[in-house]
Amino acid sequence: MLPGAGDRCGRAAAAVLGAAAAALMLAARPLAARDLPGTEIRDLHYGEVLFHFYQQDDFTALTHLLAARHAGRLSHHDHESELLLGGLYLAYGQHRQAGEIFSRLLDESADPAVRDRAWFYLGKVRYQRGRYASAEAALRRVGGALPERLAAEHRLLLAQCLMQQARYAEAAALLGDWHGPADWTAYARLNLGVAFVRDGDLAAGAEQLERVGQLQSRNAELRDLRDKANLALGYAYLQAQQPAAARAALSRVRVNGPFSNKALLGAGWADALNADYRQALVPWLALRDRDLLDSAVQESLLAIPYAFGRLEAHGSAADHYLSAIAAFDAEIARLDAAVERARQGALVPALLRQDDPEIGRWYWQLAELPSSEDSRYLYHLIANHEFQDGLRNVRDLLALGGYLRDWAQRLDAFADILDTREQAYRERLPRVAGELGSVDLGALRARRNALAARLAEIATGQDPAALATAEELDQWQRLEAVAQTPAWSTPAAAAARDRQRLLKGLLQWRLEREFRYRLYRERRALAGLDEVLAAAERSAAALNSARQSVPQEIAAYRERLLRLAPRLERLQGRVLAALDGEQQSLQRLAIAELDAQRSRLATYRVQARFALATIYDRANAAAANREPLP
Template sequence: MDRKFSLNAIARRLAGAVAVASLLGAAVPASAAPPAQPQHVIKDPHYGDGLFHFFQDQYFESLTSLMVSQHFDRVAQHADEAEILRGGLLLSYGLHREAGQIFAQLIERGAPPKVQDRAWFYLAKIRYQRGFLADAAAALDRIGGALPPALEEERGLLRANVMLASGDDAGAAKVLAAIPPTSGAGLYARYNLGVALLRSGETERGTKVLDEVGRLSATKAFAGEEFRALRDKANVALGFAALKDERPQDARNYLERVRLNGPQSNKALLGFGWAAAAQKQPKLALVPWTELGGRDASDAAVLEARIALPYALAELGAYGQSLDRYNEALAAFAQEGKALDESIAAVRGGKLMNALLDSNPGQEMGWFWTLKALPELPHASHLAPLMAGHEFQEAFKNYRDLRFLAGNLQSWQDKLGVFGDMLANRRQAFAERLPKVREQAKDSGLPALQQRRESLAGELVKAETDADGVAFANPQQRAQKTRIDDAGQNLKAATATLPAPEAADAAERLRRVSGALTWQLAQQHPEKFWDAKRALAATDTALAEATQRDAALAKAQVEEPLRFEKFAARIAELDRRIKALNPRVAALSREQQRQVEDIAVAELRQQQERLAVYGTQARFAVAQLQDRATQNKSDEHAAKQ
């Protein structure tokens, strides 16, 4: 028996645990509570976004966002961790070849050995689930060191299961014998070991091992429905093996341990009855077969009990009751046959798929998703054995995944329609605003401002060369300078008419006033020159920005329509691809639906064939009883004569 893990137990422990660095610590069994995660710094936000979706159980969203981030090289600081996460998610969808390529590349790049070993272990587990036994064995062989204790036990179980499925019963027995029976994995190992020994011909050893499992009592370590079901299964296996070896008393002893109500109870009741019959105790067989005959007729054991019960009555000489029971069985078989016809019609009418989806909801696709509830159909119990089978589970999961992909494609097609509307709105807004922007650009006066700046720059150079501060004089100082210059001219003209002392005194006063103004301007020159240079630099910056805006505007007038066209072409191309994928996915969905329905119908047909065999046996037994009654009457009539 192989213990299957949920998506959280497989992908999360492989991918998520690695992603948050817990693969470097001890692993825990799937049933244990997850350990507290160590501190782990997320350096790339886009990698953190992928982890966020992952831990929200949004695996498809996590995978796609991660792949997009890898495409644009947004997770460079978590390259290996991102690859491990992607590989784990691909594994969770059953894409073991793609995941294997990722793990091989990680190994080539020198990923830590512990990470490599865990990756190969989970890869082997997925390959085994899909039936690729040789590939699973090859992946197990790639594990170089010891795994953490919980995974090491599962590693032994997995290798043994691969060997059992490959027909190497003796090799599987050797592997299983090395697993200590001190944990849940060890208990499964003991059961598988017993089966392997029986299949390899070591009946005594196999019986002893299975007997140990079948005798176990519930403890803290071994409790729950899973443990009880395994214990019942071991006892049923022992019971039927004893029946095959013609040891009916041993068979009864084993089968008495099985619970009256459980997954194995019908088989146990049937086998117990046949063990009693083999001991020539038909009366003892009546008890289990009567109980079994009143149960749901969709179980093959119940159908067999309904013809086994009148057989026991006939053995007891109760021919009348036996005949009645056979007739009741034939009537029940006819009713069951009609119910099977109705179930087949419901399957062919498409009701099965819709009912399964309704009774097993879920948004995410995933390889480890399983059916958990019977569909609400008139005779859903006919499908219980079918739904427990691996083939049907995998076929329906493929159909469900196709439905998920179809919904995802439809969602993106709707989004593309929204993107198209957004693009049309932007185009319209651009076309409406462009004339106004062009008009504003014409009124900017940028060339005149540039000329003015050049003129000011020339004046600043001259002011720096003269260094007399006159260029930076304020209006008052300029007025003073003009008055001084005018006074000088007037004094020069009046010198001939003025007395020499007065002319000299006036000239001295004028010189002092002119000197004071010159000194004042000279003192202000450095500060005013520095302010002017800063103002000119600010003007240059503003003019450069304005020039860039004008250039960007001119460029946008040319490039923006081209960008619109590129976006439109991209939307159209994606829309074309989605429209091309939609019919393919729809066709695959229909094909997969037919495959699922064919599997279901094939199972129901087998039930019909089994029912027909039981019906033939019942009619033959009725004929024998009627012949016996006729012969008895003839004998009585002859005796009277």
């Protein structure tokens, strides 16, 4: 048997089961933060923040949210806005700030919906930081106020916490009575099946994995999940030394799917366990011509000559070992060159060359590698959470650097705005001051007061004649003048005196009849005068205030601009330093991945050389003893 073949098969089975157990966390998108309940928007600024948030413009949403909270403009959405702030911090990987917010909400809020979300997010923060026991404690504090999709993610996340602590029986019990959205059911069953298998209950695990492994769906994600379930089930059967059942499960994996290589390798080992080495060669030979970077393909290059050896075809076995050694040598040389190129720092910019900056951080991940000679070595890194998170950080830092450059350029525009405002102020001030200076507001106020006093006197004395028109006054004076003539008291003027009394009485009656209306009209005119005079006095006060405040405001803005310029420069330096650190970290991850691939190839090359040497030694010994090869 190939040295270490049985152990390798077992390790492969464990790795496949572990990958299946992580299926949920790799496939489930972070719906939680955007799964906000419908709410009545009572603060306009909060509605604007939500608009940017649902447009996946997370940076703008975060900055506007911070500004609105600082200005006290979210009084009606205090807890909701803080919960959103914590979710955005969590999206940007700011676990400490997010954790502090969720902890504070737990202390302050009595709303079950807010408290449940806070416990959920706090548990998620702890899970992402690898604090599984602490995450479990937080998740168990969640009540029943979560919406359906959040509740489903909560239960699956809690199950993941238990499985990370090797508490598979508890995870299985938690997922056993699953109730949730239909599109989450397959993930729940897959994790339930893996939990059963890890707990040693192969029969129960197989039942769940079979149900997922026989799903009929046109959805690409569910088809991948189906292949993953069949792969996990097949390797579980291999561990249990049940080759027939393993072969049946592995045969359901699509030949051209993302898990086909491991399925073909496992199918060959299932045949080998049945000692059907000729049949085992069929999937292994199919693997031989695939991408050598895949560990299943690499192992097939050793499995093929191993099978030929078991079939007593030692010449073919030696030829395939030689071919494997040559393939390993060539690939190791290419890997060495790729490592050298990675050390030169061109890797990360190449990965983000086709990035779409409109995709929000929360939803973004590197789904496809750019076409380059080194890309084929990095496919395994796409599934690496640390690598994806590092790429998100680089992407965010690049965007932040762009924002800072844009703001630095805006400072010049703001300075121009201040210059324009100051110039307009200096040009308008003399004109406005001259217009107001030409009017003696104090004298006008005194005249108004005199008029008001006279009107009050007329109203108190009930003096209708005081409100008579000029014509009426003229008529009254003429009637009074007639009575002053010398002949007015003679008998001949009796008729004239009667007419004078009649006309005077009519005029008096008319004045008294019009008195109330005329008094009302004068009071209304006085009120209008008050408004005009008050407006003029306000303008004068505003002018006097502006003479002091506008220069002070402009000076304050200039001072802020002067402070902002070096601050932006310092922030740009910090961003560049952080960007360099993240790129160096990603470069180390990539180099470590390349080194791991090289190490694995080197190990396989040693095994191939050892097996080839064994064949040659046995052939030489047989020739020396003139004995046939066994």
